[in-house]
Amino acid sequence: NAGVMQNPRHLVRRRGQEARLRCSPMKGHSHVYWYRQLPEEGLKFMVYLQKENIIDESGMPKERFSAEFPKEGPSILRIQQVVRGDSAAYFCASSQSAGQSYNEQFFGPGTRLTVL
C-alpha cells in the first residue's frame, strides 16, 4: 500500500515564476492537508481539502496561493509569482475519515521549493 506521494521532491523556481506541487493521498483516503515548513520552524497548516471541496483554508496566504483536489487526479498546491520567502518544504498529508481530528494524518516526503 503506497503511502502519500508528492512530486516533485525538489523544485527550483526563479522569482515571478509559478510553482505547482502535487500530492497523491494514500489509497482510500479522501482528505488532504497541506502544510508549510520554513527553515528552523515547525509545520504550519495551510489548507484542508476533500474531493472537489476546500474545507478550511485559514492558513493559506490570501494572494498567490491556491489549492485544489479534483475528482480525479492529485491535489495541487499552486503558487503564482513566487518570491524568495516562499522557499520552504511543503508537506502534504492525508487521512481517512471525515470530521474526526484524532485520525492520524499520514505525511508525504515533502516538496522542497527553492526560489532563486
Next chain:
Amino acid sequence: AQSVTQLGSHVSVSEGALVLLRCNYSSSVPPYLFWYVQYPNQGLQLLLKYTSAATLVKGINGFEAEFKKSETSFHLTKPSAHMSDAAEYFCAVSDPNTGNQFYFGTGTSLTVIP
C-alpha cells in the same frame, strides 16, 4: 485556540541514556496530542498519539508519552537512546471540536552521542 511549545530546540544524549523531549500544550478543550518524527529529507512519521484513552501512551521504537492534564504536558520519553533515534521530533495538538487542523511545535532536534 490551540498551541504547542517544545522546550529545547536541540537535545543531546549519550547512546543508552534516557531520552526526554518536552511538549506543553495550550487548549481550551481536552485535546488530541501527537508526536511525530522526521528523519532528514523525509516526511513525518507518527510515533504515538493520545486520544483521551489511557494517559500513558506507548508508541513505536520504544517511545512513550504521558498526558498530564494538570501540567498541560505530553512529554516524550525513551529509556535508552539508540543512534538511529537521531532525528527531528515534533509535538502536535488538535482540537476534537473544530476540525482536522493540526498545530505543530517548532520541533526538537535529537542528537545521540556514541
